[in-house]
Amino acid sequence: MLHDPAQLDLMFQALADPARRQMVERLSRGPASVSQLAEPLAMSLSAVVQHLNVLEASGLVSSEKLGRVRTCRIEPKALRAAEHWINERRLAWERRLDRLGDFLAETKDES
Amino acid sequence: MLHDPAQLDLMFQALADPARRQMVERLSRGPASVSQLAEPLAMSLSAVVQHLNVLEASGLVSSEKLGRVRTCRIEPKALRAAEHWINERRLAWERRLDRLGDFLAETKDES
DNA sequence: AAAATAGTTAAGTGGTCACTTCACCATTCG
DNA sequence: CGAATGGTGAAGTGACCACTTAACTATTTT
Numbered sequence: 001m002l003h004d005p006a007q008l009d010l011m012f013q014a015l016a017d018p019a020r021r022q023m024v025e026r027l028s029r030g031p032a033s034v035s036q037l038a039e040p041l042a043m044s045l046s047a048v049v050q051h052l053n054v055l056e057a058s059g060l061v062s063s064e065k066l067g068r069v070r071t072c073r074i075e076p077k078a079l080r081a082a083e084h085w086i087n088e089r090r091l092a093w094e095r096r097l098d099r100l101g102d103f104l105a106e107t108k109d110e111s
Numbered sequence: 112m113l114h115d116p117a118q119l120d121l122m123f124q125a126l127a128d129p130a131r132r133q134m135v136e137r138l139s140r141g142p143a144s145v146s147q148l149a150e151p152l153a154m155s156l157s158a159v160v161q162h163l164n165v166l167e168a169s170g171l172v173s174s175e176k177l178g179r180v181r182t183c184r185i186e187p188k189a190l191r192a193a194e195h196w197i198n199e200r201r202l203a204w205e206r207r208l209d210r211l212g213d214f215l216a217e218t219k220d221e222s
Numbered sequence: 223a224a225a226a227t228a229g230t231t232a233a234g235t236g237g238t239c240a241c242t243t244c245a246c247c248a249t250t251c252g
Numbered sequence: 253c254g255a256a257t258g259g260t261g262a263a264g265t266g267a268c269c270a271c272t273t274a275a276c277t278a279t280t281t282t
Contacts, residue, residue, distance in 0.1 A: 086197075
């Protein structure tokens with residue numbers, strides 16, 4: 001369910017925004033409240049909540065509310081899925097290059 | 112120069128679109144012309160060229176024109192940079208979890 | 223209880239994005 | 253040569269996006 005294109009779409013779309021990547025960056029150093037996430041960002045709290053919603057919809061971040069403070073954390077499984085997509089494509093390309101190299105080496109021997 | 116936030120921004124933004132990811136996917140299986148990239152996509156050639164421009168601006172894809180056909184290929188270095196950004200964040204989180212685990216194990220011993 | 227804190231929600235706005243069509247250039251084929 | 257192929261550039265359009273303000277709820281502090 002993490003590899004379906006729709007979820008992948010949401011994840012890359014979520015990562016496309018610099019503010020959201022900054023939030024992920026912050027969360028990679030530990031859980032944080034919404035206001036803590038907002039603090040370094042030059043925008044309203046409201047905007048931050050909207051970004052947070054995007055991140056949660058993508059599965060990259062989860063949160064729970066205790067009292068009046070919502071604590072957010074990174075969801076490493078989702079991060080891994082995005083990572084995996086890129087890795088697969090890069091590896092496919094590099095394997096292809098290797099085969100091509102072998103082929104060229106062989107035909108050179110035969111010349 | 113591959114890790115500066117502006118370039119990272121362009122890369123994730125480029126990967127955010129499903130059509131562009133499909134193009135990257137196709138290119139991971141080998142170089143292709145613009146029309147070959149366009150063939151499986153339900154949109155005009157012109158639209159594909161515009162997507163291609165985004166991909167090239169992000170550094171994920173490069174191309175060269177020979178005669179009247181432009182041949183495109185994937186740029187694995189850029190892919191690796193995006194991969195690396197995600198990986199760093201995920202690892203930071205996981206290392207943190209490990210330390211937390213150690214801490215909990217220790218304090219348990221002391222109880 | 224009053225005031226401060228933390229977050230939520232809705233509505234609006236300006237800008238960007240993905241796409242289209244159409245006119246066009248350059249190269250190759252018959 | 254003329255016609256077909258492969259690609260490019262500009263202008264327009266509707267949808268979406270990031271953000272704002274403002275009104276509001278729920279919780280905690282004093």
